[in-house]
Amino acid sequence: MASNIVLTLPDGSTRDVVSGTRAAEVAAAIGKGLAKAAVAARLDGEWIDLERPIEHAGALEIITDASPDGREVLRHSTAHVMAQAVTDLFPGARYAIGPAIEDGFYYDFELPDGARFTDEDLPRIEARMQEIVKAAQPFVREEVARDEGLERFSDQPYKREIIERVDASEVGEGSVISVYRNPRSGNDDFVDLCRGPHVPTTKRLGSFKLTKVAGAYWRGDEHGPQLQRIYGTAWESKKALEEHLHRLEEAERRDHRKLGVELDLFSFPEEIGSGLAVFHPKGALVRKIMEDYSRERHEAGGYSFVNSPHITKEQLFQTSGHLDWFADGMFPPMHVDEGSGEGTKYYLKPMNCPFHILIFRSRLRSYRELPLRMFEFGSVYRYEKSGVVHGLTRVRGMTQDDAHIFCSKEEMPQELGSLLDFVLELLRDFGLEDFYLELSTKPPDKAVGTDEEWEEATAALRAAAERAGLELVLDEGGGAFYGPKISVQARDAIGRTWQLSTIQVDFQMPQRFELEYVGADNERHRPIMIHRALFGAIERFFGILVEHYAGAFPVWLAPVQVAVLPVADRHEAYATRLVDRLRAEGVRVEHVAAHSDGLGARVRRAKLEKVPYVLVVGDEDADAGTVGVNVRGSEEPERGVAVDDLVERVRAAVLTHA
RNA sequence: GCCGGGGUAGCUCAGUCGGUAGAGCAGCUCACUCGUAAUGAGCAGGCCAGGGGUUCGAGUCCCCUCCCCGGCUCCA
Numbered sequence: 001m002a003s004n005i006v007l008t009l010p011d012g013s014t015r016d017v018v019s020g021t022r023a024a025e026v027a028a029a030i031g032k033g034l035a036k037a038a039v040a041a042r043l044d045g046e047w048i049d050l051e052r053p054i055e056h057a058g059a060l061e062i063i064t065d066a067s068p069d070g071r072e073v074l075r076h077s078t079a080h081v082m083a084q085a086v087t088d089l090f091p092g093a094r095y096a097i098g099p100a101i102e103d104g105f106y107y108d109f110e111l112p113d114g115a116r117f118t119d120e121d122l123p124r125i126e127a128r129m130q131e132i133v134k135a136a137q138p139f140v141r142e143e144v145a146r147d148e149g150l151e152r153f154s155d156q157p158y159k160r161e162i163i164e165r166v167d168a169s170e171v172g173e174g175s176v177i178s179v180y181r182n183p184r185s186g187n188d189d190f191v192d193l194c195r196g197p198h199v200p201t202t203k204r205l206g207s208f209k210l211t212k213v214a215g216a217y218w219r220g221d222e223h224g225p226q227l228q229r230i231y232g233t234a235w236e237s238k239k240a241l242e243e244h245l246h247r248l249e250e251a252e253r254r255d256h257r258k259l260g261v262e263l264d265l266f267s268f269p270e271e272i273g274s275g276l277a278v279f280h281p282k283g284a285l286v287r288k289i290m291e292d293y294s295r296e297r298h299e300a301g302g303y304s305f306v307n308s309p310h311i312t313k314e315q316l317f318q319t320s321g322h323l324d325w326f327a328d329g330m331f332p333p334m335h336v337d338e339g340s341g342e343g344t345k346y347y348l349k350p351m352n353c354p355f356h357i358l359i360f361r362s363r364l365r366s367y368r369e370l371p372l373r374m375f376e377f378g379s380v381y382r383y384e385k386s387g388v389v390h391g392l393t394r395v396r397g398m399t400q401d402d403a404h405i406f407c408s409k410e411e412m413p414q415e416l417g418s419l420l421d422f423v424l425e426l427l428r429d430f431g432l433e434d435f436y437l438e439l440s441t442k443p444p445d446k447a448v449g450t451d452e453e454w455e456e457a458t459a460a461l462r463a464a465a466e467r468a469g470l471e472l473v474l475d476e477g478g479g480a481f482y483g484p485k486i487s488v489q490a491r492d493a494i495g496r497t498w499q500l501s502t503i504q505v506d507f508q509m510p511q512r513f514e515l516e517y518v519g520a521d522n523e524r525h526r527p528i529m530i531h532r533a534l535f536g537a538i539e540r541f542f543g544i545l546v547e548h549y550a551g552a553f554p555v556w557l558a559p560v561q562v563a564v565l566p567v568a569d570r571h572e573a574y575a576t577r578l579v580d581r582l583r584a585e586g587v588r589v590e591h592v593a594a595h596s597d598g599l600g601a602r603v604r605r606a607k608l609e610k611v612p613y614v615l616v617v618g619d620e621d622a623d624a625g626t627v628g629v630n631v632r633g634s635e636e637p638e639r640g641v642a643v644d645d646l647v648e649r650v651r652a653a654v655l656t657h658a
Numbered sequence: 659g660c661c662g663g664g665g666u667a668g669c670u671c672a673g674u675c676g677g678u679a680g681a682g683c684a685g686c687u688c689a690c691u692c693g694u695a696a697u698g699a700g701c702a703g704g705c706c707a708g709g710g711g712u713u714c715g716a717g718u719c720c721c722c723u724c725c726c727c728g729g730c731u732c733c734a
Contacts (some may be wrong), residue, residue, distance in 0.1 A: 005674065023727095040663075106729095116661075116662065117662080118662075118663085119662085119663070121696085129700050164685090212662090212728055213661090213662065213663090213728085213729085214661070214662065214728060214729030215661025215662060215729065215730055216660095216728065216729070216730045216731090217660075217661090217730055217731065220730075220731070221731085222659080222730085222732085224732080226660060227661090227730095228661075228662085229661090229729070229730075230719090231729080233729090257726095257727095261668095262669085262670075268725085268726085270665095270707070270724075270725050271725095273724090273725085274724085274725065274726090278703095321733085324734070326734055327732095329732090329733085329734065344733060350734085351734085356726095373714090382733090382734090384732085384733080385659050385660095385731080385732065385733095386659065387660070387661095387728095387729090387730080387731080387732090388659090388661065388731085388732065390727095394733075427698095479676055480734065482734095483732095499733095564681080564717075565693095565694085567691080567692065567693055568691040568692060568693095569691055570691080571691095577721070594692080595691085596695055597696090597697085598690085598691090598692060598696080599691095599692055599693065599694060600692085600694065600695065600696065601695080601696050601697080602694090602695095603694045603695055604694090604695035604696060605695085605696090606695090607694095608695080614694075616693060616694055617693090617730055618692095618693050619693085620693080628693065630694060630695070636694095637693085637694050639693080639694095
């Protein structure tokens with residue numbers, strides 16, 4: 001006998017329904033639009049299918065297709081459809097896991113006889129998927145006992161492993177597992193192990209595209225079997241799919257590797273080696289401006305500048321511990337002075353800290369010197385694995401804007417607070433505005449330092465972060481073994497996030513190097529050390545800025561701020577005077593003479609080079625002492641602008657970092 | 659490091675069945691002297707990533723190395 005139950009909706013209203021009512025019916029009762037947009041539901045926070053009968057009272061939420069949750073359902077269901085298509089087209093294929101991810105989904109497969117997917121397979125799979133969508137197969141949920149599940153997936157070892165693992169860790173002995181069945185004409189339905197929920201039928205899907213095929217390890221284990229992963233993207237409508245593909249194109253347009261070539265900023269000559277960049281004159285100029293500005297700010301911020309060499313004897317990295325836990329990330333040693341004996345091993349440095357520590361330790365330090373802040377643009381070399389190097393954002397040779405702060409335990413909270421302010425201010429000066437912070441705390445298993453020290457340092461970092469008033473994400477247990485850290489994440493112009501600065505408290509190094517200072521009490525104390533980099537690496541930050549600005553650097557950073565284009569040869573004298581004047585005002589100006597190309601061609605080239613101000617000077621300007629100004633990003637050039645006004649505009653743009 | 663795809667002129671790319679290398683842009687020269695996104699003509703430009711092999715003959719087929727791209731793992 002069905003009884004009535006009360007469902008509470010997110011707006012607080014209630015619905016009195018017969019027990020066994022399905023979420024789809026509730027949605028339909030609320031409105032046509034909602035029913036159409038619904039893809040799944042949540043009852044008391046638990047995901048359920050629209051078609052699943054609701055047996056008890058609770059809070060019901062209808063999940064709609066264009067919401068983050070709704071898209072997750074669409075994507076996950078699309079992943080199932082892809083698995084069905086693949087098993088159709090590649091008999092014997094084993095399927096492993098296929099979750100929804102940001103903007104899409106993937107599914108991992110193992111093909112018989114070690115076969116591999118190629119890019120040419122994707123259109124075939126897509127076509128088959130569209131057939132499945134057209135067939136409007138329902139997703140039917142079934143709950144089966146663990147043993148039956150194992151049996152049903154007898155030819156699917158990865159599924160069996162999931163069942164065994166889930167059973168042991170999450171659900172417990174004897175519990176049921178859920179599977180989803182897609183009935184189809186023919187006799188063998190496609191069945192996948194899945195916790196759900198799914199859309200009611202495949203008809204709800206269709207706005208998807210398979211994007212790439214790649215290798216992936218089973219359960220992310222480098223030593224486990226390597227599977228074939230197919231990635232796709234899926235959306236609630238064709239329009240949303242198109243918009244997503246357009247965003248990908250936009251990101252591609254901003255790719256710093258492409259712009260680096262086009263704007264003649266940097267390159268990676270094959271002759272030098274993987275992940276080793278050279279900066280061309282224009283790129284090096286931008287970099288110099290970045291470095292000069294950083295130095296200026298550090299000088300004002302109470303930092304001392306230091307310098308250290310690129311290589312060192314093995315012993316230093318033994319003392320620091322790098323050779324114990326970071327040897328894989330270091331270039332192999334050089335052997336020198338090997339005449340008759342063993343000689344000496346030297347290493348390229350992967351980090352600057354040991355050098356700064358030696359400077360601290362070069363003489364006895366007083367508490368009066370603390371906090372002692374040592375800054376260096378320190379070049380380091382890391383042996384990044386061959387598959388991970390990526391443009392300027394992941395390189396093997398880089399220069400860090402590195403500093404190490406030695407302070408007393410008592411000074412630490414204050415120092416961390418002002419440090420975070422300093423970091424954020426500098427990043428804002430480079431046009432990044434949108435940040436959030438990540439706080440990484442003590443790893444559960446292995447850590448140096450006492451619990452008390454960790455708590456103290458973590459609390460100090462947290463206080464600094466909270467005072468900054470930014471969103472704070474907790475990365476529980478994600479700290480390095482030697483201390484907690486804050487990392488600053490920045491969102492760029494198209495919403496991508498980049499990890500930039502890190503502020504890391506270190507209990508380990510002062511101990512290993514037995515650092516001390518003499519306190520006011522005339523006793524010796526161990527200082528706290530703070531590692532911090534603002535840009536992270538200059539190369540990487542440079543790459544991020546290129547993408548953030550899509551190559552159109554703000555005036556203060558632009559390698560060429562003004563281009564002067566005389567209309568014809570007879571205006572060369574006036575143009576030269578103008579260029580000299582601007583140069584004298586400190587403006588970075590390029591004179592593009594009239595003798596070879598037409599004016600239109602020269603304007604075009606300057607525009608493609610993303611020069612902020614393109615000045616055209618002709619008869620009228622020579623007579624009146626004015627310039628024609630074509631500002632980057634504007635359609636209409638201005639005529640008859642007084643040179644003084646132009647100089648003032650450039651100067652103002654530089655000062656405000658506009 | 660692993661899986662997959664690649665490497666042809668400075669850049670973007672074509673190159674058939676294994677038969678001896680091609681375009682556009684950029685560069686250089688000349689002409690044009692022009693008011694806001696491509697003036698025209700001509701010239702030059704290549705160890706087809708490098709090495710080895712198969713073959714009468716290799717950009718093309720095979721092997722090794724280097725480098726790049728997309729992922730995985732990694733990012734202390």
